[in-house]
Amino acid sequence: MSVVPSTSPNFKANVKEALADEQLQNALANIKNGFVRNRRIASERLAEFEALRDQARDIKTHTIEHLDVYLEIYQQNVEASGGQVHWAMDEVEARKIILEICQNADAKTVTKGKTMIGEEIGINEYLEENGIEPIETDLGEYIIQLRGEMPSHIIAPATHVSKEQVADAFKETHTELDADRSLEDADDLLAEARAMLRDKFIQADVGITGANFLIAETGSSVIVTNEGNGDLTQTLPKVHIALASIEKVVPTLEDVTTLLRVLARSATGQEISSYTTFSTGPRRATDLDGPEEYHVVIVDNGRTEMLAGDFSEMLRCIRCGACMNHCPVYNAVGGHAYGWVYPGPMGAVLTPGLMGLDEAAHLPQASTLCGKCEEVCPVRIPLPTLLRRWRDQVYARDLSDWMTKWGLKYWAMFAKRPALYNFLANPKMRLLAWWAKKHGHLKSIPTLKGWTENRNFPAPEGKTFHQLWKERK
Ligand code: SF4
Structure with a gap:
């Protein structure tokens, strides 16, 4: 059971609240108009897109079937490049490992890139409890950190927040700035966030990032961002911690290039994201910058159990968010209604797998089974089939309401x-x-x-x- 508070059992009440929230409904309309259209244009423009999806599926399927082998190769290559790999069975172990690394570095502040596994293990709360200040550096994550919220989308965490709400959060937090300054334009907000974060990057003792992929053959971690904040997070502090779950490993550089070609197109409709950064080990003598220590914390947190069961295909997920962008249920209720870290169709399959069906029995019902999620998933996860499998279990275990x-x-x-x-x-x-x-x-x-x-x-x-x-x- 995760320590991150979940309201998944209250899904129905959450939905009622979301449907009545006018501001949220306006924000959700942007997803339909933006991400969905952009993905369609990007995929139509690339003749081999469907073939690439097949390759991406096969790469992930092969890796998951040989996960132990590739994780071992990955560890050997991280160590060969001077880094350290730490294994965590669950969120308790993961948090302890990260805290220990931070304490060894005598860290007071930690900058963070976007990491969904970080949300899953509740790392921010734990660091705060132990006297270390975590600072989110992805703009969306920074906004929701100020508002004390969870992400509502896996690639656009603050998609539910209006410009006016961001301005309010900034005025409440950045009290050292002129209270009468104008924050009406998105550019003003961006400039202010950038100015506030600049010093934090420089002051941070440790930088924590997620990892979109871990490459077994090189021992590298890969992050994909559009803001460049991940690069500053992992190169400026003296210690870099890459935090990832076990299924993020892929065999080769070549495999990663295939996955990157479908990831950005499926997520934002870009051919490639603005920053795609590969990190291998700590700074070498000839490097101009980079951390003195490079740690990778690899977390299981229920995935090995999924691997052995009926839901192993879900571990192919590369967190592009396309399934939620195209989901009529997500588009009606937003991400917070799902009650935990992962929303939309991927969350409705993954959350019961990670938290248990007792906690998340409502989520597999949150689907019209229209099939759009499977249609757009870059790694062809049969989401409707997996949702039906969970529904069978809900029924078999008598967890449905009367x-x-x-x-x-x-x-x-x-x-x-x-x-x-x-x-x-x-x-x-x-x-x-x-x-x-x-x-x-x-x-x-x-x-x-x-x-x-x-x-x-x-x-x-x-x-x-x-x-x-x-x-x-
Ligand atoms: S399930 Fe597929 S579409 Fe949804 S986030 Fe994962 S990879 Fe993307």
């Missing part, structure tokens, strides 16, 4: 008796079609309020599925 159990029981009773099903469903369908005639859709259905509370229900039109199926034969 309404769902009751509903499924009665639906099954009718579904097993097609004549009875048609006898009852056909007139109902005709009634709904007649009722919706005026608007072309239904604004409310008395017994199914949840379906129509926040959107119109399409009017039934034409023949039923059963009728069409019969005609097809």
Whole structure:
């Protein structure tokens, strides 16, 4: 069980709150208009994009099937380049290792690049409890750190926050600056964040980054950013800690180049991100800059268990965020409703795997199973299939609420008796079609309020599925 507080069991209440939050709803509209369109354009522009996705899937599948081998090779090569690898079974071990490295460096402040595994193990809170100040340097992470929130998206952590809210957070925190300064433009906000962070980069004793990939054949860690903050985090302090989960390892440099080609296009629609940085070991005598110590903390935290079970395919995930950008549920409720570190379809599969189904039984239900997530996933993770697998387990373990159990029981009773099903469903369908005639859709259905509370229900039109199926034969 993670120590990072989770509200996943309250998913339904979280959803209600999110749907009523006008500002959040406006912010979510930007995801649809930005990331989705950009990914489409970038993927259409590259003739071999689909072939690259197949290669990316195969690279990750092969690596996961031989994870022990590649992790061992990776460790040997990190050590050969003068770095150290630390293994952590869970978040407790990971936090202790990181704290010890920081204490050995006599660290007072730590700069941080964006790391989802850092969120997962609650590293900021732990460092603070132990008298070390963690400073997020990714702009989105910096904003949510000031607001005391979790990320709401894995690549755009502050996507739920408006410009005005950022200005308020800056005015509340940067009290040494002129209280009457203008923070109306995004450029003003960016300039202020940059100025505030500049000194922190220089003062920090330790820099912690995540790692998009760990390359076994070279012992390198790779980070992908658009702000350059990751580079400053890992090169300026005297100690660099790269924090990664076990599935981040890939065999070769060549493999990483394939994965990078699908990652940026799937995430932001860029051909390549602004900064793609490879770090290998500490600073060498001939290097102009770089850390004196290079540590890699590799965390398991439930992944080995997933590896051996029905959800191992989820470990192919390269954290591009495309599945959530295209998910109608994520786009309606945002990331915080999911209640923990990983939102959207990937979170709905990964969170039960890491935290246990008791904690996250609602999440696999948070999907229309439209299949869009699988359609856009660069490593072709069959997310709808995995969601269905979790749903089977929720049902088998009797974790559903009474309404769902009751509903499924009665639906099954009718579904097993097609004549009875048609006898009852056909007139109902005709009634709904007649009722919706005026608007072309239904604004409310008395017994199914949840379906129509926040959107119109399409009017039934034409023949039923059963009728069409019969005609097809
Ligand atoms: S599941 Fe696929 S689409 Fe979603 S974040 Fe992971 S790699 Fe990207």
